[in-house]
């Protein structure tokens with residue numbers, strides 16, 4: 014029976030993918046709201062020109078931002094038309110809205126880099142299987158987006174801009190459908206038993222978990238975790254280490270407020286508990302070409318990503334290559350993984366670690382200012398992880414000194430205009 018449903022889902026996915034990729038595709042008639050001009054959306058035929066769409070969307074960004082409002086309209090439209098979908102989402106939509114906002118920024122920023130968009134979206138589609146998302150939901154989403162664009166702009170957004178948005182979303186959903194389809198043989202999520210739980214600070218815990226089966230990932234990637242205390246709610250955390258022989262994963266979790274997943278993981282989780290683990294995502298990985306020196310800039314629990322990248326680098330570094338790590342923390346007491354850092358430093362003579370403390374001696378310098386003052390990193394490949402504003406400021410600085418944007422790697426950031434939008 015399960016095979017039958019898998020087959021049906023696969024057929025539906027293929028049908029939808031063909032429809033989405035067809036240059037003359039139309040939105041599902043039942044779901045498509047009327048457009049300002051009264052016509053339904055019809056992306057222009059011909060090869061997809063992501064760079065042109067990127068430019069058009071950016072030129073009209075002020076009409077559709079802040080995204081929080083656009084996205085609020087989008088979910089309103091979706092739940093008004095399809096109330097049953099509400100139960101797929103947690104009670105609070107706050108995180109969901111921020112997550113979608115991040116995805117919008119990422120797509121717009123990278124629209125002229127189809128490979129980047131495709132790999133982001135296929136991973137996202139693979140990840141969304143754990144939420145019970147079906148191909149038909151993407152059509153519903155597209156219709157809701159069109160309606161939101163119309164509601165939010167009072168129908169004043171030009172058809173050319175709306176079409177550019179539509180093409181962008183179709184490109185993304187085609188990638189997501191493809192990702193879900195390619196992952197049909199793997200679990201939608203893994204059970205993961207907690208094998209270690211240590212509070213390193215009142216608000217921070219280091220956890221180790223053992224997934225129920227082989228869990229494929231690359232150093233620098235992140236995954237979503239769900240605790241049985243908060244069903245339907247998933248949060249992202251980086252695997253704080255390269256894949257190891259015991260198959261265990263380490264996560265660094267800081268509680269940012271009451272009643273959330275991080276709070277439950279820090280305060281109400283212990284050895285023997287079982288979590289759910291979504292598939293690995295993210296493109297902040299070293300890649301195969303290690304032909305340049307590496308700069309890693311991390312802040313707070315962004316250290317988790319840096320730790321994984323450094324372990325990977327230690328295993329694969331070509332002779333002669335060096336790495337710099339700038340690690341920002343508010344106080345020396347906030348350096349919660351100092352022993353692991355010291356071990357790495359001892360083991361890796363090619364690694365230079367520069368801690369940057371907010372309360373350090375002398376005039377206060379931010380991590381970004383410390384990087385800027387240290388030396389010339391324009392020939393490096395850079396990896397940045399930490400608070401969104403820190404990531405954006407660092408990426409701005411690095412592209413400003415001439416590091417090409419495709420050599421500045423970081424996960425999508427929320428709440429700030431991505432630096433590359435100003436390219």
Ligand SMILES: NC(=O)C1=CN([C@@H]2O[C@H](COP(=O)(O)OP(=O)(O)OC[C@H]3O[C@@H](n4cnc5c(N)ncnc54)[C@H](O)[C@@H]3O)[C@@H](O)[C@H]2O)C=CC1
Pocket residue numbers: 249250251252264265266267311312313314315316317318340341342343347369370371379380398399400401402403406
């Ligand atoms: N837990 C995980 O696996 C991962 C977490 N992250 C993200 O890393 C961040 C870590 O947050 P916390 O540990 O609370 O860090 P934090 O707030 O303690 O700050 C750490 C460092 O970042 C700097 N910083 C903070 N805000 C800044 C700003 N607006 N501009 C410039 N620099 C700033 C601080 O000066 C400090 O040096 C979170 O946003 C989290 O989502 C990123 C990757 C992995």
